Amino acid sequence: MRQYWRLDDAGWTLVLAGGEGLAEALYLGPRLPDGEDLAALDALSRRDVTGGMLDENPPLSLCPEARRSFPGQPGMVAYGADGALLAPVWAFERSEEYEEDRLALHYRAERLRLSFHFAVTYAGVLTAETALTSDAPIRLHWLAAPVLPVSGVYDDLIDTNGRWIGEFQLNRKPITPGIIQREARNGRSGHEHPPLAFLAGHGANNNSGQVLGLHYDWSGGHRMVLEELPDGRRQIQFGHTTGSEPVGTEFTTEKLSIAVSQSGLNGAGIAFQRQIRAALPPFRKPRPVHYNCWEAIYFDHDLASLKEIANRAADLGAERFVLDDGWFGKRDDDTSSLGDWDIDHRKWPDGLSPLIDHVQSLGMGFGLWFEPEMINESSDLYRAHPDWVLGPGDQITGRQQLCLDMSKPEVRRYLFDKISAVLSAHDIDYIKWDHNRLLPHPDAAQTRGIYALLDDLRAAFPEVEIESCASGGGRIDAGILTRCNRVWLSDSNDALERLRIQHDAALFLPGVATGSHVGPRVCHTSGRTLPMRLRAWVAAQRHMGFEMDPRELTEDEAATLKEVTAWWKANRDWMAEADILRLDADDPSVIAELQLAENGQRFVVFAGQAATSTQILPRPLRLAGLDPDARYEITLLPETNPLSRGKLALTDGSLTPTGQALMTAGITLPARFPETISIIEGTRL
Numbered sequence: 017m018r019q020y021w022r023l024d025d026a027g028w029t030l031v032l033a034g035g036e037g038l039a040e041a042l043y044l045g046p047r048l049p050d051g052e053d054l055a056a057l058d059a060l061s062r063r064d065v066t067g068g069m070l071d072e073n074p075p076l077s078l079c080p081e082a083r084r085s086f087p088g089q090p091g092m093v094a095y096g097a098d099g100a101l102l103a104p105v106w107a108f109e110r111s112e113e114y115e116e117d118r119l120a121l122h123y124r125a126e127r128l129r130l131s132f133h134f135a136v137t138y139a140g141v142l143t144a145e146t147a148l149t150s151d152a153p154i155r156l157h158w159l160a161a162p163v164l165p166v167s168g169v170y171d172d173l174i175d176t177n178g179r180w181i182g183e184f185q186l187n188r189k190p191i192t193p194g195i196i197q198r199e200a201r202n203g204r205s206g207h208e209h210p211p212l213a214f215l216a217g218h219g220a221n222n223n224s225g226q227v228l229g230l231h232y233d234w235s236g237g238h239r240m241v242l243e244e245l246p247d248g249r250r251q252i253q254f255g256h257t258t259g260s261e262p263v264g265t266e267f268t269t270e271k272l273s274i275a276v277s278q279s280g281l282n283g284a285g286i287a288f289q290r291q292i293r294a295a296l297p298p299f300r301k302p303r304p305v306h307y308n309c310w311e312a313i314y315f316d317h318d319l320a321s322l323k324e325i326a327n328r329a330a331d332l333g334a335e336r337f338v339l340d341d342g343w344f345g346k347r348d349d350d351t352s353s354l355g356d357w358d359i360d361h362r363k364w365p366d367g368l369s370p371l372i373d374h375v376q377s378l379g380m381g382f383g384l385w386f387e388p389e390m391i392n393e394s395s396d397l398y399r400a401h402p403d404w405v406l407g408p409g410d411q412i413t414g415r416q417q418l419c420l421d422m423s424k425p426e427v428r429r430y431l432f433d434k435i436s437a438v439l440s441a442h443d444i445d446y447i448k449w450d451h452n453r454l455l456p457h458p459d460a461a462q463t464r465g466i467y468a469l470l471d472d473l474r475a476a477f478p479e480v481e482i483e484s485c486a487s488g489g490g491r492i493d494a495g496i497l498t499r500c501n502r503v504w505l506s507d508s509n510d511a512l513e514r515l516r517i518q519h520d521a522a523l524f525l526p527g528v529a530t531g532s533h534v535g536p537r538v539c540h541t542s543g544r545t546l547p548m549r550l551r552a553w554v555a556a557q558r559h560m561g562f563e564m565d566p567r568e569l570t571e572d573e574a575a576t577l578k579e580v581t582a583w584w585k586a587n588r589d590w591m592a593e594a595d596i597l598r599l600d601a602d603d604p605s606v607i608a609e610l611q612l613a614e615n616g617q618r619f620v621v622f623a624g625q626a627a628t629s630t631q632i633l634p635r636p637l638r639l640a641g642l643d644p645d646a647r648y649e650i651t652l653l654p655e656t657n658p659l660s661r662g663k664l665a666l667t668d669g670s671l672t673p674t675g676q677a678l679m680t681a682g683i684t685l686p687a688r689f690p691e692t693i694s695i696i697e698g699t700r701l
């Protein structure tokens with residue numbers, strides 16, 4: 017007998033249908049009316065059969081089966097102890113419906129059990145997980161989170177790739193017959209393929225059109241398969257990197273988060289931002305302005321200089337001082353000492369306390385850099401425990417370092433004890449937790465090990481906040497963000513590049529968790545020299561900080577930075593809860609966003625002029641997310657525009673248009689130099 021199950025949120029409906037065998041997702045899309053006849057929906061979706069086909073269409077189930085002649089990628093590939101491919105005959109066992117927003121379906125086969133779990137989160141995101149258990153050990157090659165059919169309304173895949181200092185680049189490509197497969201095999205969620213994808217309906221853009229957002233909440237490697245079958249059906253699968261699971265009896269995928277939007281990419285992006293924000297571990301409020309000394313001094317630690325830097329940082333408005341790499345072992349460069357988490361008494365004869373005391377006397381908290389999962393061959397730890405290294409002895413190192421095997425309890429215990437000793441002996445409220453080497457092979461147990469260590473440390477030191485850094489943005493995902501409060505989005509402090517990276521990462525990343533620093537005048541990763549006004553405002557779009565040597569600042573630069581920092585402090589509370597809407601600028605040289613307060617009462621627009629426009633005058637910038645009937649008082653913050661010689665109402669004072677006018681006619685900004693940014697504040701009247 018065929019059964020139906022239905023989950024709803026305000027904007028969407030999921031319908032599952034199944035009989036004896038595995039159920040399928042019959043429908044995932046805009047919300048269906050309450051009394052929808054699900055059997056009729058099922059009948060409507062039944063497909064014909066013609067020549068050259070099997071006599072029935074094999075189901076595109078929640079775990080498509082090769083055994084049933086499914087013509088595409090199967091949802092599970094596993095081998096028994098004898099090496100034979102498992103081809104279970106699944107039988108429906110039971111369903112569980114808890115409250116209104118959770119559903120589980122359970123299946124059984126000889127010696128195996130398979131379950132699918134669905135839930136609706138507070139942010140309106142659907143989460144889906146698959147669990148597989150076996151009575152005897154099996155080797156799992158691939159297990160997909162519940163597999164979804166992809167409706168024909170979606171024309172394009174918007175995929176993310178990236179690299180060091182060039183994170184979150186978007187690629188939009190048409191979905192065509194065959195497979196688009198992406199696999200992150202480096203053991204982190206990764207610069208290369210962050211676990212994020214959007215399916216875009218006809219003409220969908222930031223603010224309109226149907227979009228399906230998918231995010232796999234896992235900090236290890238993942239695989240995505242988007243496939244259009246010869247019969248025209250399409251499927252999408254997400255799971256851990258193939259072959260990353262050891263032989264075992266219990267396997268679960270991570271949650272696949274799914275956002276269904278009728279309001280373009282922003283509808284999905286905001287749902288993900290809200291979901292991640294709600295799941296962050298507790299943190300200090302208001303968010304303190306950071307100072308990080310990495311690009312100021314690198315490994316050259318000297319108490320007198322650091323005190324002077326701290327004085328200046330505090331004067332600029334910093335509230336937390338983070339001592340980066342170089343304080344431990346004999347770490348004079350990046351060739352040694354990872355693993356030896358003891359203070360370097362050559363550099364710090366009286367320990368870290370003199371600096372911490374000084375920093376605290378200036379009203380700042382203190383944070384410290386660690387890279388716990390790593391080891392240098394040149395370290396006491398390596399000499400004592402070469403067996404703790406993950407992977408083969410002849411592997412290629414990365415940044416002269418190797419990974420520790422985090423699945424080993426003794427490794428986690430060692431790291432816990434070392435880090436605890438430093439945290440217990442000092443008043444430290446923040447860890448910058450780095451991860452700079454790619455794994456030698458994909459390994460899910462490594463990710464579980466790091467999750468376990470983070471969980472243990474957080475339980476022991478609940479007051480200590482943790483930032484996830486992996487050569488910048490190499491480990492940014494919803495999984496790590498249930499254990500860390502902040503991510504270091506990129507090692508690029510180039511404000512122009514950061515403007516773009518922040519914009520694209522806002523497809524899922526909330527502003528409050530996204531670190532953004534004002535870097536040195538001549539950017540260390542691009543060689544560009546950008547004006548302080550741009551550098552400061554780009555940092556003020558997210559969790560603000562400074563990372564230059566403040567001794568290099570001119571008086572003008574310091575004054576500008578102080579002013580923007582003061583603005584940020586005055587606005588950080590509501591911005592910490594704001595939605596970020598990416599604006600559809602008609603001018604490709606403009607990168608603009610609107611941050612909207614949770615209560616809708618205020619907003620701020622950051623409109624970056626990243627390059628010179630092709631046309632002579634700015635095109636109107638249409639806003640988004642406002643109440644069309646409300647009036648808003650809008651004010652352009654003062655800016656100098658040598659290119660502007662007309663008279664614009666906005667440069668003379670505030671205006672009070674309706675939300676409708678702002679969203680359809682838009683705002684016309686003055687003619688601006690490239691590498692500038694305009695800030696428009698809005699208040700609902």
Ligand code: GLA
Pocket residue numbers: 310340341350385450452485486487488504507
């Ligand atoms: C990585 C990080 C940087 C810095 C250095 C220290 O590259 O991304 O921010 O902490 O390590 O070695």
